[in-house]
Amino acid sequence: MQSRQIACTVLWIAAYATAYAQDDAVPRFKDVDSMEARVQGCVTCHGREGQGTGSGYFPRIAGKPAGYLYSQLVAFRDGTRKYPPMNYLVAYLPDAYLKEIAQHFAQQRPAFAPKVDMKAAAPDTIARGKPIVTAGDASKQLPACVACHGAGLTGMQPGIPGLVGLHPTYIAAQLTRWRVGDRRAAEPDCMKRIASRLSESDVAAVAIYLSMQDPPRDSSPESSNLVRMPMACGSQQ
Amino acid sequence: MTRTGVVGIVLAVGAAVAVAAWMVSHRGYLPAPSGKDSAVVPPGTQVINRGEYLARAGDCVACHSEPTGKPFAGGRAMATPFGNLYATNITPDDETGIGLWTADDFYRAMHQGIARDGTLLYPAMPFAQYTKVTREDSDAIFAYLQSVPPVRQKNKPHELRFPFNKRELLLGWRALYFKEGEYRPDPAQSAQWNRGAYLVEGLGHCTMCHTAINRLGGTKESQEFEGGMIPNQNWYAPSLTSNRESGLGDWTLKEIGDLLQVGISQRATVYGPMAEVVYNSLQYMTDEDTEAMAVYLKSLPKRDAEPPPPSSARLVQPAVMESGRAIYAKQCAMCHEPEGRGYPPQYPPLAGNPSITMATPVNPIRMVLNGGYPPGTKKNPRPHGMPPFAHILKDEDVAAVVTYIRVAWNNNGTPVAPSQISELRTLIPE
Numbered sequence: 001m002q003s004r005q006i007a008c009t010v011l012w013i014a015a016y017a018t019a020y021a022q023d024d025a026v027p028r029f030k031d032v033d034s035m036e037a038r039v040q041g042c043v044t045c046h047g048r049e050g051q052g053t054g055s056g057y058f059p060r061i062a063g064k065p066a067g068y069l070y071s072q073l074v075a076f077r078d079g080t081r082k083y084p085p086m087n088y089l090v091a092y093l094p095d096a097y098l099k100e101i102a103q104h105f106a107q108q109r110p111a112f113a114p115k116v117d118m119k120a121a122a123p124d125t126i127a128r129g130k131p132i133v134t135a136g137d138a139s140k141q142l143p144a145c146v147a148c149h150g151a152g153l154t155g156m157q158p159g160i161p162g163l164v165g166l167h168p169t170y171i172a173a174q175l176t177r178w179r180v181g182d183r184r185a186a187e188p189d190c191m192k193r194i195a196s197r198l199s200e201s202d203v204a205a206v207a208i209y210l211s212m213q214d215p216p217r218d219s220s221p222e223s224s225n226l227v228r229m230p231m232a233c234g235s236q237q
Numbered sequence: 238m239t240r241t242g243v244v245g246i247v248l249a250v251g252a253a254v255a256v257a258a259w260m261v262s263h264r265g266y267l268p269a270p271s272g273k274d275s276a277v278v279p280p281g282t283q284v285i286n287r288g289e290y291l292a293r294a295g296d297c298v299a300c301h302s303e304p305t306g307k308p309f310a311g312g313r314a315m316a317t318p319f320g321n322l323y324a325t326n327i328t329p330d331d332e333t334g335i336g337l338w339t340a341d342d343f344y345r346a347m348h349q350g351i352a353r354d355g356t357l358l359y360p361a362m363p364f365a366q367y368t369k370v371t372r373e374d375s376d377a378i379f380a381y382l383q384s385v386p387p388v389r390q391k392n393k394p395h396e397l398r399f400p401f402n403k404r405e406l407l408l409g410w411r412a413l414y415f416k417e418g419e420y421r422p423d424p425a426q427s428a429q430w431n432r433g434a435y436l437v438e439g440l441g442h443c444t445m446c447h448t449a450i451n452r453l454g455g456t457k458e459s460q461e462f463e464g465g466m467i468p469n470q471n472w473y474a475p476s477l478t479s480n481r482e483s484g485l486g487d488w489t490l491k492e493i494g495d496l497l498q499v500g501i502s503q504r505a506t507v508y509g510p511m512a513e514v515v516y517n518s519l520q521y522m523t524d525e526d527t528e529a530m531a532v533y534l535k536s537l538p539k540r541d542a543e544p545p546p547p548s549s550a551r552l553v554q555p556a557v558m559e560s561g562r563a564i565y566a567k568q569c570a571m572c573h574e575p576e577g578r579g580y581p582p583q584y585p586p587l588a589g590n591p592s593i594t595m596a597t598p599v600n601p602i603r604m605v606l607n608g609g610y611p612p613g614t615k616k617n618p619r620p621h622g623m624p625p626f627a628h629i630l631k632d633e634d635v636a637a638v639v640t641y642i643r644v645a646w647n648n649n650g651t652p653v654a655p656s657q658i659s660e661l662r663t664l665i666p667e
Contacts, residue, residue, distance in 0.1 A: 027571045027624065032580050040572060041610055041622020044629055055628060079304045085607060085625055088666035092516035092612035097619050 024110075025053045035104045041089060042105075049110035056116075056169035062108035065221045067158030069102035071186070071235065081183060112165045112215045121208050125201075129209025132202060136230075140197050143230040145206070148190075152216035157224045159186075159235030164215045172207035179203070186234030193231065281380075288381025291374050294526070295367065295440035296518035297382075300324040310334075310388035315361050316469040320397035322361045330387035343379040344372055349417055357407040359395070360414070369420035369439035426536075433533030436526060441518075446474035446510065462537055466599070471664055472509045473599045475592060478540045482595050485535050493531035498522055500611040500620065501582040505592055508609035509600075509667075516612035545649045546596075553640055553652045561641025564634055568626065569642075577646045583621045587642045594643055594650030601639050602658060605630070607666040625666075632658040 024047045029037040036048075042061075047053050050062030061069060075081035077090045077098065090098065118126070131137065133153075136144035146153065148160050155162035163171065177183035178195035185191050198206070224236065278286070292298070301324045303312045311326035329336040335343065335353070342353040350364030351357060358364055370378075400406060420439055422431040437443050449465030464476030476482040485493055488504055495502035500515045507515050522530070566575070569587075573579045577588035587593050593601050610622040626635065632655040639658075643650025 025629070026567060027569075029571070032583050032621075037572075037583070038619055038621050041608055041624050044608075044624035044626060084665045084667070085627075088607060089610055089622065089625075091610075092512050093610060093620070094613040094618060097613045100619065 024048050024051060035100065039101060039104060042101075045085075046105075047110070049108040050105040051108075051110035052113055052165065052167075054113075056167035057173070059167070059170050060113070060165045061105045062110050063154070063219050063221070064106060064161045065155055065157050065159060066099075066102045066106035068155065068161045068235065069105055070099050071159060073098040073102055109219060112219070115214075116167060116211055118168075118208055118212045121212075125205045125208055126212070128201070129205035129207075132198075132206050133209050133213075142194065142197050145210070147227070147230050148233065150222040152219070152222075153210065153213055154216060154219050155221035156226075156236075157221050159233070160221070162219065162221060163210050164213050164219070166211060168204075168207040168211040171210055172203050175203045175206065176200075186237070188232045188234050190229075190231040190233035284377050284380045285384050286381075287374075288377035288379070288384075290521070291370075291378050291440060292381055293518050293521040294436055295370075295378070295442070296514060297327065297378075299513060299517045300361075301327050307386070307388045307390070309382065309385055310390045311392055312390065317361060317397075318468050319401035320395070322359055322395045322397070323393035324361075325392045326388065326390050327382055328385055328388040328390075329383045330389050333389050333391050334387060335382065336387055338379075340376045340379045343382075344375045347375045347378075348419070350411070350415065357404050357411070359407065360410060363442035363445050365415050366439055366442035366444060368415075368417050369435065371419055374440075427532075429529045429532050430536060432526065433529035433531070436522075437530050437533050441530070443477070447477050463540065464595075466597070467510055470510055470667060471599065471661070472603065473595065473597045474510070475595055475600075477534055478537045482591050485537070486539055488535065490528055490531045490535065493534055494524075494527040495582065497530060498524075498527040498614070499582075499616040500614050501585070501617055503581045504586070505590055506582070506585040506611050508604060508611060512609070512612040515614060520612070520614035520616070546651050550651050551644055551649065553644055557637050557640055557652070558644075560634070561637035561639075562645075564630065564638040565641050565645075568629075569638065572621075572623070577642065577648075582617075588646035588648060590648075594648045596651075598639055598643065598650070598653045598657065599661065601642065602635065602653065602661050603664075603666075605635050605639055606658070606662060627662060632656075632662070 025044050026048075027040045027043055028048060029040060031037060042050070045053060045055070045058040046061050050060065052058060052060035052062075072081060073090055073093075074095065076083065076086040077093060079087055093101075132142060133145045136142045136147065145163060148156060149163050150156055150160075153162060153164040174183060175195050175198060178191050179198065181192070183191075195203075229236065298308055300313055300315060301309050301311050303310070306312055307328070309326070309328045311324045313324045315322040315324060326334040328334040331337050338353050345351050346353070346358065346362075347364060347367045347370055349368070350360070350362065395402070420435045423434070426434075444461050446467050447462050447464055448460055449463060462477040464482055465474055466472075467474050477485060492502045492504050496505060496507060497515065497519045500507050500512065500520070519527070565573075572584040573587050574584075577586060579586035604623060606625060606627040608623040608625040611617065611620040613620055630638070635658045636653050636655040640652040642648065644652065
């Protein structure tokens with residue numbers, strides 16, 4: 001079941017990648033002395049405005065909170081988040097510039113790419129994903145994704161990323177990395193506590209359900225003072 | 238040193254300067270000034286300041302710190318063809334660092350490559366170059382290292398394969414490749430030239446990469462600055478003596494200096510291992526020292542022994558050329574300009590850029606596969622970046638576009654084969 005699911009996902013992605021026009025991922029800018037020109041190093045993977053590309057491995061970064069994007073850039077630079085192509089690219093960039101890059105993409109609001117067609121996903125997988133995302137699972141001490149990532153899944157200032165508009169492969173990969181301790185956040189690392197309570201099939205279910213959600217009209221992250229979070233998270237302190 | 242460490246030091250130095258400035262402007266808070274303004278910085282402080290500057294020139298921090306570790310605490314793995322070496326703790330911790338060393342001990346390590354306990358150092362520590370450092374400068378670096386926070390961190394044992402784990406072998410290596418001796422100024426040259434030579438040949442240890450490394454990990458003096466593959470990093474350090482490779486002969490002093498200190502110039506841009514050198518070391522050099530290094534580098538004897546490749550070697554199949562042209566027009570021309578002129582210094586030119594046409598195509602291939610950002614430096618804190626194309630272009634595509642930029646616009650490079658791309662594709666970018 002597990003491997004079949006993954007195989008199916010891979011097939012969807014392949015079909016999707018070919019169908020989805022890649023023009024947003026070709027370098028282009030208006031003025032050499034602009035942030036738009038400076039971040040051309042990002043466009044073939046994350047799209048010109050950070051909207052993401054057809055590839056399931058590269059996330060949409062547009063509109064994610066600047067604090068989150070900055071902490072990830074610093075972690076890639078310092079090697080505490082490991083992904084060699086990113087580690088290499090930002091290795092010698094100073095804090096102030098990484099902050100500016102983060103703010104640049106946090107301000108972008110490009111249209112969302114068409115969703116991956118998940119019609120073929122097993123109904124019981126979707127049925128399992130929905131309650132975890134929207135309500136959590138009290139039997140496993142699992143809070144709902146929406147409790148921190150926002151009712152519209154657009155994230156929360158300053159450090160919680162939006163989950164809407166991401167590919168299922170990317171979400172599943174990140175949750176899995178957290179489960180095995182490969183990816184970490186600032187202590188107290190709430191995502192580590194959550195991910196370690198998810199089973200493999202939970203991860204697949206959450207990833208697929210999340211990737212099926214429509215973005216709200218306003219995709220800005222929620223402000224940080226609207227809700228009290230069910231867990232303490234270092235990224236919000 | 239970690240980058241946060243660098244920033245920390247920059248902030249600390251900034252704060253110190255601010256405090257000093259405030260103290261100068263509020264003379265009443267200072268002990269009675271002993272005459273001239275220069276006396277405001279006591280001699281001990283001057284030595285430590287100079288030591289810090291020289292330690293930057295020697296780029297000690299790059300090897301003697303882990304990316305997220307404490308500065309100078311060692312532990313960084315240096316991959317060599319003979320196995321991993323681990324840089325040592327050079328913080329002033331008494332037990333695990335150099336806290337109990339004397340200035341004599343330190344000078345012996347720098348000058349002769351022998352540690353305090355008498356063990357021979359592996360030449361990954363560039364003592365074959367540092368031997369040229371003056372006693373005075375060695376003492377200043379030592380004073381600075383004694384002033385940094387001590388870190389208790391045991392050195393990791395090296396992981397060298399047999400027979401390279403036998404330190405006795407180093408006696409042989411030393412006999413072949415090590416010539417002890419401080420830099421001796423050439424009286425026929427200017428003071429500026431000599432200063433440049435001292436920095437480039439000594440602390441800068443440029444020949445560690447810019448000279449071909451042989452199977453025993455040695456560099457031949459007769460091939461100095463003639464370029465070579467950097468072991469285990471798989472970037473090519475271009476020859477500094479060949480116009481075909483680095484082309485320094487017809488560069489202006491400003492162009493050479495900018496490349497070293499700023500990281501970008503009208504002619505070319507640094508990426509990869511050289512970006513690290515500029516980031517950790519060269520950006521901190523004064524304008525005077527930068528120009529001195531440029532003067533020396535530009536004067537290196539030209540040893541263009543090999544003629545440019547004959548036109549037969551530069552023949553490209555029309556279909557490959559056309560494919561390369563099409564990819565260039567779609568993916569590259571936006572930043573590098575349709576005729577390869579670039580928008581220097583932000584986007585480097587490809588036409589007439591010797592790093593594109595060097596005999597070995599490793600660097601341009603790696604750039605197309607992995608992209609790259611020049612280092613963010615004091616004079617270029619917001620560099621322009623190039624995206625990776627590894628996930629978009631197949632081996633044939635990369636070969637076609639690299640071939641195109643190597644032969645178009647009167648560039649005199651040779652075509653590359655798809656097999657060369659697939660070899661480099663498997664490497665982890667670094």
